[in-house]
Amino acid sequence: MKEEWCVALFHSTSLALRGEKLCREEKISVKLIPVPRRLSSDCGVCLRFPCVDEDRLRAVFAAGALEFDDIARL
Amino acid sequence: MIYLDNAATSFPKPAAVRDAMTTFALEIGANPGRSGHRLSVDAGRVIYETRESLAALFGACDPLRVLFAANATGGLNQALLGLLRPGDRVVTSGMEHNSVMRPLRALESDGVRVRVVPSSPEGVLDPDDLRRMLREKTDMVVVNHGSNVNGCMQMIRELGAIARRAGALFLVDAAQTAGCVDIDMERDNIDLLAFTGHKGLYGPQGTGGLVVGERAPLERMRPLIYGGTGSRSEFETQPEFAPDRFESGTPNTIGIAGLGGGVRFILETGLSEIRRHEDELAAALVDGLGSIDGVRLYAAPPERRLSTVSFTSEALSPSELGLCLDEEFDILCRVGLHCSPSAHRSLGSFPEGTVRFSAGYLTSHDDIAAALDAVRLLSREGRRA
Numbered sequence: 001m002k003e004e005w006c007v008a009l010f011h012s013t014s015l016a017l018r019g020e021k022l023c024r025e026e027k028i029s030v031k032l033i034p035v036p037r038r039l040s041s042d043c044g045v046c047l048r049f050p051c052v053d054e055d056r057l058r059a060v061f062a063a064g065a066l067e068f069d070d071i072a073r074l
Numbered sequence: 075m076i077y078l079d080n081a082a083t084s085f086p087k088p089a090a091v092r093d094a095m096t097t098f099a100l101e102i103g104a105n106p107g108r109s110g111h112r113l114s115v116d117a118g119r120v121i122y123e124t125r126e127s128l129a130a131l132f133g134a135c136d137p138l139r140v141l142f143a144a145n146a147t148g149g150l151n152q153a154l155l156g157l158l159r160p161g162d163r164v165v166t167s168g169m170e171h172n173s174v175m176r177p178l179r180a181l182e183s184d185g186v187r188v189r190v191v192p193s194s195p196e197g198v199l200d201p202d203d204l205r206r207m208l209r210e211k212t213d214m215v216v217v218n219h220g221s222n223v224n225g226c227m228q229m230i231r232e233l234g235a236i237a238r239r240a241g242a243l244f245l246v247d248a249a250q251t252a253g254c255v256d257i258d259m260e261r262d263n264i265d266l267l268a269f270t271g272h273k274g275l276y277g278p279q280g281t282g283g284l285v286v287g288e289r290a291p292l293e294r295m296r297p298l299i300y301g302g303t304g305s306r307s308e309f310e311t312q313p314e315f316a317p318d319r320f321e322s323g324t325p326n327t328i329g330i331a332g333l334g335g336g337v338r339f340i341l342e343t344g345l346s347e348i349r350r351h352e353d354e355l356a357a358a359l360v361d362g363l364g365s366i367d368g369v370r371l372y373a374a375p376p377e378r379r380l381s382t383v384s385f386t387s388e389a390l391s392p393s394e395l396g397l398c399l400d401e402e403f404d405i406l407c408r409v410g411l412h413c414s415p416s417a418h419r420s421l422g423s424f425p426e427g428t429v430r431f432s433a434g435y436l437t438s439h440d441d442i443a444a445a446l447d448a449v450r451l452l453s454r455e456g457r458r459a
Contacts, residue, residue, distance in 0.1 A: 012305040012318050013107030014138050017115075017122040034110025044305055045110045045118075 004051040007033070008061075009040060009069040019047045022064045028053050039072050048074070076441045078407045081222050081250060081382045081432030083272045083279060087336070088436070091276055094120075094335030098328045106327050107304040117327050124334035125317070131337055132267055132285055133258035139286040141320045142330060146249035147173040148298075149268035149284035152320060153245050154178065154216070156295040160185030162213040165204070165242070168193035168420040169218050169226065172413045174247055178216075193420040196375055197226030204233055208240035215242045219257075220250035223417040223430065225356065225382035226374030227251065234263025243290055249273060249282075250380060253336070254352060256345050265290040274434070275340065277333030280326045292316055299323065348435045352381040355433040355442055359383045362446035363431075368453050372421045372428060381437070384421070384428035387449070389456025392429045395449075399429075403448040407431050 010016040016032055023030040032045045039046070049057055054071060061068055077085050098120060104113035106121050125137040134140060143149050154177045158164055164181070166174060168190055182188045189212075191203045199217065208215070215237035220227045230246055237244040245266040248257060252267075253274030259267055264287060271281025286292050297312060301322030306313045313319050340348065356379050364371050368388035373379070387395055396409035410427040411418055418424035431445060 011313070011315055012303070013118045014122055014125070014317060017118055018138075020119075021122075032110070032115045040308075044107065044307075045115060 005048055005074040006051040006054055006071055007036070007039070007046040007048050007074055008057065008071050009035065009046045010044070011067065011069060013044050015067060016045050016047055018064070019061065019066055019068065022060050022066060023047070023049065023057060026056065026060050028057055028060065036074065039070075076403075076405045076444055078405060078431040078433060078437070078441070078445055080434035080437065081225075081273065081430065082408055084274065084276050084434045084436075086436060087276050087278070087332075088339040090335040090339045091278070091332045092335075095278065095328050095332040098331040102331075105324055108324070120331045120334065121325065121327060124330050124337065127334055127337040127341065128269070128285065131257075131341065132252070132269075133260050134267075134285045135260070135288045138316050139292065140283060141286065141317050142281070142283040142325055144280050144326070145272070145282040146247060146268045146270035147282075149270075149282055150174055150216075150245075150247055151177050152284045152295070152298055153266045153268060154181060154214075155298060157243070157291070158186050158214060161187075163187040163189065163211065164214045164216060165189045165191060165207050165212050166216045167191055167199040167218060167228065169197050169199065169221050169223075169228075169417045170216075170414070171218060171222055171247065171249065171417070172415070173249070174216055174218065175416055190416070195420070195422055196373065197221050197224050197417065197421060198375060198378070199228050199233065201229060201232045201236055205236050208236065208242065212237075212240055212242040214245055216245040216247065218247045218250075218417075220248075220254070220380045220382075221374070221414075221417055222250050222382065223412050223414050223423075223428065224372045224374050224384045224421060225250070225380035225432075227255070227378040227380060229378075230264065231262045238263055238265075238289075250382065253340050253345075253348070254380060255349055259285065259287050271329065271333040271336065275333060276336030278329045281329040281333040286316065295320075297322070343435070351435055352433065355437055355439070356381040356383065358439065358442045359431055359433065359446075362442070363449065366446075366450050366453050369449065372423055381433040382430060383432075384423065384430045386423065386426065386428050387453050387456065389453045392427050395429050395452060398452050399445075399448055403444070405445050405448055
């Protein structure tokens with residue numbers, strides 16, 4: 001089955017980097033990629049992750065009090 | 075060569091600093107937080123990790139409230155010009171560097187009320203004197219943690235508690251102390267901490283900043299510089315969130331990489347070990363200089379001194395002594411007023427200034443012994459002449 005990818009969007013690169021760190025500590029496979037144009041006109045990065053991990057990722061962000069803008073499907 | 079000018083810039087730097095900068099130059103090099111490619115992300119990570127190390131070192135509540143600037147002066151200006159408004163009252167000590175006094179005098183001409191609590195001739199700000207000065211409503215207290223002239227450290231925990239009880243924000247200038255002594259923003263009652271990278275933190279020049287504590291009103295602090303941040307690019311207004319709001323323009327990423335290496339060196343070496351060695355050097359300097367005929371020391375109390383010592387000699391003026399040490403003995407130090415006329419007035423060395431020896435963790439006991447021999451010889455010869 002083809003893996004489905006989601007992205008978490010943040011206000012800033014610093015927050016995205018914190019998100020990356022929190023996820024790696026919890027062994028969620030993530031990668032910072034440029035924000036897709038259809039999701040935002042911003043020039044920053046977002047955090048790509050397998051959609052199956054969305055609940056875990058939300059829990060990690062909540063536990064780390066990490067603010068994020070949105071989670072979207074790629 | 076013996077380098078005793080660590081209070082201006084620490085030198086040499088630990089290998090970790092050079093390695094971090096070389097790695098950045100050879101392998102990363104890109105613009106942090108602007109593009110989305112992997113080198114840009116790596117550059118952003120270098121900066122983020124340095125923020126985290128600094129937050130850990132200073133007991134800061136949030137790495138994103140570590141704001142980078144070019145030096146402590148940049149951090150101090152951000153706090154002072156960013157927060158104080160006409161009509162506000164600010165209280166400071168008699169031991170400040172011009173990095174505090176000049177922005178304060180500029181603010182004074184705009185209607186900020188500036189009050190200076192005199193320091194003792196050793197450079198100590200008496201907490202009771204501060205308490206008395208704070209009977210009138212005060213918005214901010216700004217204090218030099220450690221003097222760049224005579225190494226005198228203030229009782230910041232007590233001063234911070236007094237400032238906070240009076241409803242003022244407590245801003246600490248840690249230019250001389252960051253990386254040399256243990257600073258914990260929560261324990262020491264610090265709301266705003268200005269630091270520089272190129273002294274006790276062992277980073278390169280052009281790094282430093284301001285750490286903003288939980289109690290400090292980030293939302294009403296005005297940025298000093300506006301521009302591109304790589305975030306919220308669709309808007310022509312400055313983003314509201316830290317650190318982006320205060321860090322417009324491409325940063326000194328290679329410098330911040332080096333600073334990160336410096337902070338890692340400190341965390342690995344341990345602040346208590348650094349303090350132990352520097353304290354021994356301070357004692358050797360004070361005891362040695364104090365035993366030379368015709369030398370006048372401007373010493374801090376022994377229990378609160380850094381490894382920075384100021385003195386004058388009856389034999390030679392500070393500038394002559396500095397030149398002889400450099401040319402004849404290969405000893406590099408700093409003479410004059412050290413950008414701190416206020417502190418020199420408090421210590422009684424204005425306007426002639428002093429000779430300043432400032433040791434660092436990488437200074438050896440042999441370096442100090444050789445410097446003391448040189449001063450001994452020059453004091454004797456100079457007096458004969």
